[in-house]
Amino acid sequence: MPKADKPRTMTMDGAEIVVLTPQQHAGLESARRQLGGQRAQVSRMKLDLHRSRELLSEAERVLSSIPADQVERVEKQLGPGRGLPELLADIREALPRATDPSARS
Template identity: 60%
Template structure:
C-alpha cells in the first residue's frame, strides 16, 4: 500500500494555502460530490417528512370532526396496510357531501 502524501502548505501574499497533488484534488472533488448527493437525499427526506406530518395533521382534523356514528362506519371501511393518502381518501368518502361555498362553477 503506497504511503499517503501529506499536502504541502505554502504562503502566498501572507495567506497560508494548501497545494494538492492531482490525486488529492480528485479525491477532494469526489468527496464534494458525495456530500452534495447526501445533502440532496437529506433534503428529500425532510420534504417527505414534512408532507407526512401535514397529512397526519389533516387526518387528525378530519377524525376530530367526525360524528361518533360515522366514525364507526369509517373504521369498518378502512383497510389495514394502506398509505396515509389512501386512508384520508377513505375517510373523506365516508363523510357526507357538503356544498362548497365561495367557489364558482
C-alpha cells in the same frame, strides 16, 4: 505500499496556502460531491417527513370532524372490529419513519 503524498504548504502574498497533487484534488472533489448528494438526500427525507406529518394531521382533523351520530356508520364501512382509532394507527404505520441519517453505513 507507497507512502501517500502529503499536501505541501506555502506562503503566497502573506497567506498560507495548501498545494494538492492532482490525485488529492480529485479525492477532495469526489468527497465534496458525495457530501452534496447526502445533504440532498437528507433534505428529501425531511420534506417527506414534514409532508407525512401534515397528512396525519389532516386525517386526524377530518376524522375528528365526523359528527357523533355518523361515527358508527363510518366505522361499519371500515370493517368488523375496526374503528377510527385503528384507521389512524394504520395511517401512522404507513407513513415513513423519522430516521437518523448518521445511523446508516
